[in-house]
Amino acid sequence: xxxxxxxxxxxxxxxxxxxxxxxxxxxxxxxxxxxxxxxxxxxxxxxxxxxxxxxxxxxxxxxxxxxxxxxxxxxxxxxxxxxxxxxxxxxxxxxxxxxxxxxxxxxxxxxxxxxxxxxxxxxxxxxxxxxxxxxxxxxxxxxxxxxxxxxxxxxxxxxxxxxxxxxxxxxxxxxxxxxxxxxxxxxxxxxxxxxxxxxxxxxxxxxxxxxxxxxxxxxxxxxxxxxxxxxxxxxxxxxxxxxxxxxxxxxxxxxxxxxxxxxxxxxxxxxxxxxxxxxxxxxxx
Numbered sequence: 001x002x003x004x005x006x007x008x009x010x011x012x013x014x015x016x017x018x019x020x021x022x023x024x025x026x027x028x029x030x031x032x033x034x035x036x037x038x039x040x041x042x043x044x045x046x047x048x049x050x051x052x053x054x055x056x057x058x059x060x061x062x063x064x065x066x067x068x069x070x071x072x073x074x075x076x077x078x079x080x081x082x083x084x085x086x087x088x089x090x091x092x093x094x095x096x097x098x099x100x101x102x103x104x105x106x107x108x109x110x111x112x113x114x115x116x117x118x119x120x121x122x123x124x125x126x127x128x129x130x131x132x133x134x135x136x137x138x139x140x141x142x143x144x145x146x147x148x149x150x151x152x153x154x155x156x157x158x159x160x161x162x163x164x165x166x167x168x169x170x171x172x173x174x175x176x177x178x179x180x181x182x183x184x185x186x187x188x189x190x191x192x193x194x195x196x197x198x199x200x201x202x203x204x205x206x207x208x209x210x211x212x213x214x215x216x217x218x219x220x221x222x223x224x225x226x227x228x229x230x231x232x233x234x235x236x237x238x239x240x241x242x243x244x245x246x247x248x249x250x251x252x253x254x255x256x257x258x259x260x261x262x263x264x265x266x267x268x269x270x271x272x273x274x275x276x277x278x279x280x281x282x283x284x285x
Contacts, residue, residue, distance in 0.1 A: 010265060010266050010267060012267065019271050019272070020264050020265060020271050023264060023271040024260070024261060024264055024265075027260060028257060028260075028261070031253055031256070031257050034253060035250065035253055038246050038249055038250055038253070041246060042243060042246045045239050045242050045243055045246070046239070046243075048239065049235060049236065049239040050188075050189045052232070052235045053184065053187070053188040053189060053232060053235070053236075054188060054189045054190065056228050056231055056232050056235075057181075057184055057185045057188040057218070057228060057232055058185075058188050058189060058190040058191070058218050059072060059218055059220075061190055061218055062190065063190070064190075064194070064216035068218055069220070071220060071221050071224070072218055072219060072220045073218075073219050074216045074217070074218060074219070075216070075217050075218075075219040076213065076214050076215070076216060076217070077171070077186075077212065077213055077214070077215045077216075077217055078213035078214065080173065080174055080177050080182060080217060080219065081171055081172050081173060081174055082172040082173065082174050082175070083174070085137075085140075085170070085172035086172075086213075087169055087170065087171055087172075087209060087212060087213050088133065088134050088169060088170060088209060089134065089145060089164055089165070089166045089167070089168060089169045089170075089209060090104070090105075090131050090134035090163045090164025090165055090166065090168070090170070091104060091123060091127060091128065091130075091131045091134070091163055091164065091165050091166065092165075092166050093127070094121075094123040094127060094165055095123055095124060095127055097121040097122055097123075098122050098123065098124050099122070100122070101122030101123050101124050101125060101128070102122055102123055102124075102125060102128040102161070102162060102163055103117055103120040103121075103122050103159060103162040103163070104120060104121060104122065104123050104128075104162065104163050104164060104165055105120060105136070105142050105155075105159075105162060105163070105164050105165070105168050106121070106164075106165045106167045106168060107144035107145060107146045107147045107148060107149075107151070107165070107167030107168045108144070108147060108148065108167070109168070110142055110143065110144045110148070110151045110152065110153045110168055111144055111147070111148040111151040113153065115142070115153050115154075115155065115156055115159060116156070116158070116159075117158055117159065117162075120159075120162070123163070128163050131163055131164075134163055134164050134170055135161060135162070135163050136155045136159055136160065136161070136162045136163065136164065136170060137155065137160050137172070138155055138156060138157030138158075138159065138160045139154065139155065139157075139173070139179060140154075140155040140170050140171065140172050140173075141153070141154060141155070141170070141171040141172075141173065141179075141182070141183055141186070142155055142164065142168050142169070142170055142171070143168065143169050143171060143186070143212070144167065144168055145167065145168060145169045145206050145207050145208075145209070145212065146166070146167040146168075146204055146205070146206040147167060147204065147205070147206070149195065149196070149199050149205060149206060149207050150187075150192055150195045150196065152183060152186055152187060154179075154183060167206075169209060169212060171186075176222065177222070177225065178222060178225040178226050178229055180226075180229040180233065181225035181226065181228060181229035181232075182217070182225075184229055184232045184233065184236065185217055185218070186217075187236075190218065191215060191216075191217060194215050194216065195207060195212070195215060198211040198212070198215075
């Protein structure tokens with residue numbers, strides 16, 4: 001309370017307060033409208049990407065009971081992985097972070113794109129030794145199975161020998177399957193929907209390994225996997241670039257909003273002569 005009582009607020013006359021508030025209402029309304037358009041654009045991009053992936057990778061099937069094109073089949077995910085390195089999660093109790101330990105991938109690391117040796121926390125070699133079966137290799141996929149369920153990333157070569165926690169699972173692709181194709185198909189609408197349908201839990205949501213292994217994947221022949229993966233990669237890369245631009249514009253808009261409010265309420269400019277016409281410059285849909 002003593003700290004709060006010491007706070008000081010710049011207080012202009014009432015008439016000036018009203019002028020500043022009216023000015024900010026108008027300018028922030030413009031910013032909010034642009035922010036809404038940015039959000040809608042982002043939703044449109046995601047919908048277009050989902051439609052393309054559904055057509056290319058799911059053969060427009062809406063459920064595992066639908067018929068597939070000639071040469072395709074419904075395949076449980078566990079039959080698309082290396083039989084010697086099954087789908088599994090890792091260390092249950094990794095303990096505190098240690099400087100010279102073994103890097104471990106958590107579910108949140110997948111969502112935050114933190115798959116580097118510098119970014120990951122580490123467990124002791126003694127704890128990790130009990131989970132040798134869940135060690136990672138470059139090229140493996142890791143999928144978040146707790147929290148942000150379904151987020152997927154490719155393990156870089158530098159993390160060969162790293163491990164997992166119980167919040168993430170390793171998917172080691174069989175040599176007869178195109179790894180780029182399976183990475184994309186796991187993010188396609190039909191497969192993503194199956195994963196979400198199997199999520200359980202009230203406080204911490206997750207999918208168990210038994211269910212994950214049995215996700216049905218629409219599977220073409222290898223040569224077609226490679227062809228479709230190449231086509232889908234182009235679409236995904238384009239849409240990711242668009243979403244990245246939208247995120248940058250959102251960030252820029254939020255920064256300008258805060259700067260404008262701070263300048264107005266602290267008297268850094270006169271709202272009679274100032275104009276907010278440049279506050280959205282460079283931020284567009």
